[in-house]
Amino acid sequence: MTSFTVRNPHFETRVRESFAKQTVMGLLGASLQRVEPGSVSIVLPARDDLCQQDGYFHAGVSTTIADSAAGYAALSLFDAQTEVLSTEFKVNLLAPANGDRLRAVSKVLKPGRTLTVVEADVFADSGDTSVRVLKFLGTMIAIRS
Amino acid sequence: MTSFTVRNPHFETRVRESFAKQTVMGLLGASLQRVEPGSVSIVLPARDDLCQQDGYFHAGVSTTIADSAAGYAALSLFDAQTEVLSTEFKVNLLAPANGDRLRAVSKVLKPGRTLTVVEADVFADSGDTSVRVLKFLGTMIAIRS
Amino acid sequence: MTSFTVRNPHFETRVRESFAKQTVMGLLGASLQRVEPGSVSIVLPARDDLCQQDGYFHAGVSTTIADSAAGYAALSLFDAQTEVLSTEFKVNLLAPANGDRLRAVSKVLKPGRTLTVVEADVFADSGDTSVRVLKFLGTMIAIRS
Amino acid sequence: MTSFTVRNPHFETRVRESFAKQTVMGLLGASLQRVEPGSVSIVLPARDDLCQQDGYFHAGVSTTIADSAAGYAALSLFDAQTEVLSTEFKVNLLAPANGDRLRAVSKVLKPGRTLTVVEADVFADSGDTSVRVLKFLGTMIAIRS
Numbered sequence: 333m334t335s336f337t338v339r340n341p342h343f344e345t346r347v348r349e350s351f352a353k354q355t356v357m358g359l360l361g362a363s364l365q366r367v368e369p370g371s372v373s374i375v376l377p378a379r380d381d382l383c384q385q386d387g388y389f390h391a392g393v394s395t396t397i398a399d400s401a402a403g404y405a406a407l408s409l410f411d412a413q414t415e416v417l418s419t420e421f422k423v424n425l426l427a428p429a430n431g432d433r434l435r436a437v438s439k440v441l442k443p444g445r446t447l448t449v450v451e452a453d454v455f456a457d458s459g460d461t462s463v464r465v466l467k468f469l470g471t472m473i474a475i476r477s
Numbered sequence: 478m479t480s481f482t483v484r485n486p487h488f489e490t491r492v493r494e495s496f497a498k499q500t501v502m503g504l505l506g507a508s509l510q511r512v513e514p515g516s517v518s519i520v521l522p523a524r525d526d527l528c529q530q531d532g533y534f535h536a537g538v539s540t541t542i543a544d545s546a547a548g549y550a551a552l553s554l555f556d557a558q559t560e561v562l563s564t565e566f567k568v569n570l571l572a573p574a575n576g577d578r579l580r581a582v583s584k585v586l587k588p589g590r591t592l593t594v595v596e597a598d599v600f601a602d603s604g605d606t607s608v609r610v611l612k613f614l615g616t617m618i619a620i621r622s
Numbered sequence: 623m624t625s626f627t628v629r630n631p632h633f634e635t636r637v638r639e640s641f642a643k644q645t646v647m648g649l650l651g652a653s654l655q656r657v658e659p660g661s662v663s664i665v666l667p668a669r670d671d672l673c674q675q676d677g678y679f680h681a682g683v684s685t686t687i688a689d690s691a692a693g694y695a696a697l698s699l700f701d702a703q704t705e706v707l708s709t710e711f712k713v714n715l716l717a718p719a720n721g722d723r724l725r726a727v728s729k730v731l732k733p734g735r736t737l738t739v740v741e742a743d744v745f746a747d748s749g750d751t752s753v754r755v756l757k758f759l760g761t762m763i764a765i766r767s
Numbered sequence: 768m769t770s771f772t773v774r775n776p777h778f779e780t781r782v783r784e785s786f787a788k789q790t791v792m793g794l795l796g797a798s799l800q801r802v803e804p805g806s807v808s809i810v811l812p813a814r815d816d817l818c819q820q821d822g823y824f825h826a827g828v829s830t831t832i833a834d835s836a837a838g839y840a841a842l843s844l845f846d847a848q849t850e851v852l853s854t855e856f857k858v859n860l861l862a863p864a865n866g867d868r869l870r871a872v873s874k875v876l877k878p879g880r881t882l883t884v885v886e887a888d889v890f891a892d893s894g895d896t897s898v899r900v901l902k903f904l905g906t907m908i909a910i911r912s
Contacts, residue, residue, distance in 0.1 A: 353530040356538055359504065384545075385498040391563045392541025393501055399537045400529075418536045419882060420906055422567035422712040422857055424739045424759060426732040441757060442716040446881065447854060447908070449714045449757065467731060467739065469714060469759045471855055471906070473882070564737060565761055567712055567857040569884045569904060571877040586902060587861040591736065592709060592763070594859045594902065612876060612884065614859060614904045616710055616761070618737070643820040646828055649794065674835075675788040681853045682834045683791055686827025690819075708826045712857035 336370040336443060339411040346412065347372065347404045354400060362397050364404070370440035372404040377433045389429035391466075394436075394454045398423065398468040401438035402450040406472035409443050414474045419447070421470025429465040431456030438468075448472045481515040481588060484556040491557065492517065492549045499545060507542050509549070515585035517549040522578045534574035536611075539581075539599045543568065543613040546583035547595040551617035554588050559619045564592070566615025574610040576601030583613075593617045626660040626733060629701040636702065637662065637694045644690060652687050654694070660730035662694040667723045679719035681756075684726075684744045688713065688758040691728035692740040696762035699733050704764045709737070711760025719755040721746030728758075738762045771805040771878060774846040781847065782807065782839045789835060797832050799839070805875035807839040812868045824864035826901075829871075829889045833858065833903040836873035837885040841907035844878050849909045854882070856905025864900040866891030873903075883907045 340346060344367045351357060351364045362376040374397045376382070376389075384390040399418055407416040438452035454466035485491060489512045496502060496509045507521040519542045521527070521534075529535040544563055552561040583597035599611035630636060634657045641647060641654045652666040664687045666672070666679075674680040689708055697706040728742035744756035775781060779802045786792060786799045797811040809832045811817070811824075819825040834853055842851040873887035889901035 350530045353528075354535060355526045355528045356535040359526040381500045381504040383498075383500045385495045386560075390499060390501040390541060390545075391566075392537060392544045395540050395544075396535060396537025399540075400535075415531075417573075418570055420567065420569045420855060420884075421536075422565065422759060424565045424731070424761065425563055426739055428562075441714070442754070449716055449855075451757070464732070467741070467759060469712060469757060471714065565710060565739075567904060569876070569906065571884055586859070587899070594710075594861055596902070609877070612886070612904060614857060614902060616859065640820045643818075644825060645816045645818045646825040649816040671790045671794040673788075673790045675785045676850075680789060680791040680831060680835075681856075682827060682831025685830050685834075686825060689827045689830075690825075705821075707863075708860055710857065710859045711826075712855065714855045715853055718852075 336409050336440060338369050339409065343369065343408045347408055350407065351404065356396065357400065360393060360396065367408060369408050370405055372401045372408065372438050374401045374436045375433055378431065389434055391425055394429050394434055394466045395423050397434060397436040398452040398454050398466060401436040402452045402468060402470050403472055405438040405440050405450050406448040409440060410474055414476050416472050417475055419471045419473045421468055424467045425465065426467060427463050427465045429456050431458040433457050446474055481554050481585060483514050484554065488514065488553045492553055495552065496549065501541065502545065505538060505541065512553060514553050515550055517546045517553065517583050519546045519581045520578055523576065534579055536570055539574050539579055539611045540568050542579060542581040543597040543599050543611060546581040547597045547613060547615050548617055550583035550585050550595050551593040554585060555619055559621050561617050562620055564616045564618045566613055569612045570610065571612060572608050572610045574601050576603040578602050591619055626699050626730065628659050629699065633659065633698045637698055640697065641694065646686065647690065650683060650686065657698060659698050660695055662691045662698065662728050664691045664726045665723055668721065679724055681715055684719050684724055684756045685713050687724060687726040688742040688744050688756060691726040692742045692758060692760050693762055695728040695730050695740050696738040699730060700764055704766050706762050707765055709761045709763045711758055714757045715755065716757060717753050717755045719746050721748040723747050736764055771844050771875060773804050774844065778804065778843045782843055785842065786839065791831065792835065795828060795831065802843060804843050805840055807836045807843065807873050809836045809871045810868055813866065824869055826860055829864050829869055829901045830858050832869060832871040833887040833889050833901060836871040837887045837903060837905050838907055840873035840875050840885050841883040844875060845909055849911050851907050852910055854906045854908045856903055859902045860900065861902060862898050862900045864891050866893040868892050881909055
């Protein structure tokens with residue numbers, strides 16, 4: 333297990349306040365679950381208006397919650413004055429995103445003063461089954477004001 | 478200029494019908510514009526509920542229209558029995574996605590029997606100015622039923 | 623732990639014979655270590671002619687062994703008639719690749735009939751220390767003759 | 768056509784001197800060709816010891832010259848005190864890398880104070896024919912001493 337240095341003791345409040353400003357999360361119906369140093373989870377229940385042409389979650393929707401989970405994993409390790417932005421990410425789509433809800437779980441791979449590399453998995457959960465549908469690997473940048 | 482082989486003379490109708498089934502496009506307010514062999518454009522007007530924490534378009538939103546534009550660029554070259562799915566993509570976020578509307582423009586880089594590689598650009602347009610905010614490079618797979 | 627289906631009981635011999643044909647591995651001085659179902663490791667000792675401008679291993683060198691490790695992780699799960707090719711990969715460079723040797727360790731994330739998604743890590747090892755310098759996420763395709 | 772701001776009038780000399788320090792370029796037999804603001808080309812003749820298992824150029828070799836071409840495209844736009852490192856890149860392999868020589872051509876997509884996004888193509892050239900075999904999209908970081 334990696335352990336991370338926490339620079340802002342109020343990191344959880346800060347992440348939750350920032351998430352609440354991401355209006356697209358409200359539009360999609362996503363909610364922030366667990367917030368830990370270097371790791372965040374976001375859940376998104378299935379809905380008829382989140383789909384691609386076959387009725388699965390659109391890959392962009394899965395990616396949207398993965399990207400927010402990744403950004404907040406990075407932000408959880410920043411000091412209180414530093415902001416976060418995504419600079420790039422790649423996703424591999426591992427299975428059709430079909431289930432009762434999507435769950436994105438992020439983890440910081442490498443914290444850094446300027447760049448933080450984060451991975452995330454998105455799972456499609458239904459009852460007792462959970463299928464990993466997306467793998468995300470991206471870079472978050474620290475913006476100092 | 479690359480020229481592509483069109484296997485389905487009704488490719489434009491097919492792309493437009495499939496796009497109409499992508500319910501998330503309705504949720505976001507995206508509309509399909511130009512449909513040509515190997516290239517598609519999608520436009521998404523700004524709205525208060527598409528944002529990340531700073532009021533810009535969320536990167537996941539820009540990515541969602543880039544991914545659909547890429548998928549339909551590939552589908553435009555498929556025969557009438559073949560379906561398309563995204564298998565992976567990477568995006569680089571080049572500038573804050575801030576403008577009156579986003580515009581995704583895709584182009585097939587390399588068609589193939591199984592895999593089609595597509596690039597796309599997303600622009601933030603406001604009045605006369607247009608800023609490229611995202612570069613997309615991904616792989617679409619042909620699914621034969 | 624994931625367990626994988628082995629379709630070729632002679633997978634290890636097959637991987638080792640194919641690796642022996644990768645002439646660039648000889649040029650670089652890389653050797654194949656562990657070969658297991660869905661996972662392979664490759665080691666590359668430091669040498670003065672593998673460097674970028676600062677004397678670290680060139681990122682392309684680290685990527686080369688990551689890519690081979692990823693390809694052979696996929697091949698280890700294929701039947702005896704199926705070949706493997708890389709179709710795409712992304713790497714994040716996490717730290718300067720500076721050490722006595724590089725060690726690439728791959729793991730299949732998602733096997734598939736056509737596409738297999740593989741991740742790999744490259745570590746720079748020196749004495750007792752080991753630093754992860756590269757994260758790889760890519761797609762291998764099964765070629766049936 | 769994009770035009771770039773040149774901060775170091777001696778950019779070409781600087782790029783060529785740095786390339787000469789990349790010892791792996793000598794090992795592979797790669798040579799730096801054109802150096803322009805924001806764009807560089809590198810050529811690598813075919814040789815028996817640069818191959819994967821089928822006798823094509825190894826994807827890692829194609830990627831190595833693409834990465835150097837991308838890094839130097841970024842460096843060509845930096846001031847004389849700033850160094851360059853790759854932070855991440857993704858490649859799509861478009862065709863078997865089979866020909867008399869590989870040629871990597873890079874182009875800066877978006878220069879920046881900290882991060883510069885670069886794309887590159889690698890072509891396999893033989894006689895009059897030229898096939899694009901690889902597309903590269905990556906991020907270079909400016910290191911100020």
